[in-house]
Amino acid sequence: MMLPLALLVLAGLTAAVAPRLLPGTEWADREPVLALWVWQCVVAAVLLCCTLAMALSAAGAWEDVRGQVFAPAPHGVVEAYALHGYGPWAGTVAAALACGGAWTAAMLTREIRSARAERRVRRAELLRRSPRLPGEHAAEDRLVVLEGERPDARRLPGPTPRLVITTAALRRLDRRQLDAVLAHEQGHARARHDWLLHCSSALANGFPQVPVFAAFRDEMHRLVELAADDTASRRFGRLAIALALVELNEERGVFGPCPTPLAQVPQRVDRLLAPAPRLSPGHRLRLTAAAALVPVVPLLVTGVPALRVLG
Known part of the structure; x- marks a missing residue:
């Protein structure tokens, strides 16, 4: 039973230490894509530790499972x-870990269903607000312009992703800034950031007492925006996407003294205007190599034991 316990201790140490070390790293804002990779490797290592501990415990408790493993x-x-x-x-540990795995799957399923339901409401x-013209197909709705007094631009993911932008945003943004916003949203789509957000939210909501999952969710929401900002800035310049962020969020109070849910926008603008x-x-x-080795440790x-025998 020592090996499954060692794996669980390793998972616990990783889950406790990673949230203290990774969010404060100076290089994360400079390399958000690399930081996303590091976080995924750390969380994968924790999940792998639990999976291997479950498999070994089940193999020790039940002969049929042992034959399969x-x-x-x-x-x-x-x-x-x-x-x-x-x-x-052994059987109790295996059953508890299996319940944790089933709970994780259930939370991920709930997260995906909730996202789909919200997406259906938004599409409806x-x-x-913008009905299709006769003969117009859904696949053609790549960019939708809505009447609106507040500048806004958002992407609706799905089989036919669409970028929704208001007329107020069109009045505020020039051509280059608008192209930067489009590139930002396309960066989210190409990198499948919505799946990262779903997985991180499912783990954090399913296991709120595990600090690494809460930190994983918070960092994913922050880092995916930085990564998409970099995608847009490489094509249209940092100034264009920074000005677009200011124009789209100025009326929401994010640049005032009181914090808001969009409080990270000023930091994103400062990062774009004064890049490290x-x-x-x-x-x-x-x-990259060091992060890839983290899941290899479990x-x-x-x-x-197998290497000792085969060696």
């Missing part, structure tokens, strides 16, 4: 794990 392994490898000595707690409202230098390619490569810990 160690089907391709030589007999000596199975003996190296000493599954018969796991004791009566959009169709009410990017990390060197070598530094980015080292961080695999190495799990494989130690």
Whole structure:
């Protein structure tokens, strides 16, 4: 039973330490795409630890599961794990971890269903305010302009993604700023940021007592916006997307002294107007490789008994 416990301890340490170290890293704002990768690797390592601990505990508790888990392994490898000595707690640990996995799947399903329901409501409202012309197909609705006194631009994801922009936004934005906003939203779509947000929200809502999942959700919401800002700035310049952010959010009070839900907008504008230098390619490569090794650690810990026998 020592190996599953070691994996659970490793998961607990990772879940406790990562939220203290990663959000304060100076390079995250300079390299948001790399920071997204690091966070995904850390969360994947925590989930992998729990999955491997569940598999080993179940193999120690039930003979049928053991035959499935160690089907391709030589007999000596199975003996190296000493599954018969796991004791009566193995089944309880495996069942608890399996319930956690089922709860995670249920929360992700609920998150996706909720997002789809909200998207249906928004599309119905959009169709009410901007009905299709005779002969016009849904796939053609890539850009929809709505009458509105407040400048706004948002993307509706789905099988036929659409960018909705109000007439007030069109009056405020010049051509380059509008193109930057379009590029920003296209950056979200190409990188599938909506799936990252769904997964992070499902984990945080399902396990609010686990600090790494709450930090993962908060950082995903922040980093995906920075990554999309960089996508737009590479095509149309940092000044264009910064001015577009100001024009779209100025009337919402985000630049005042009182905090609002969009309080990160001023930081995004400051970051665009006074960009810090990017990390060197070598530094980015080292961080990428180091992050990729984090999920490998649980695999190495799990494989130690087998490696001893095969070696």
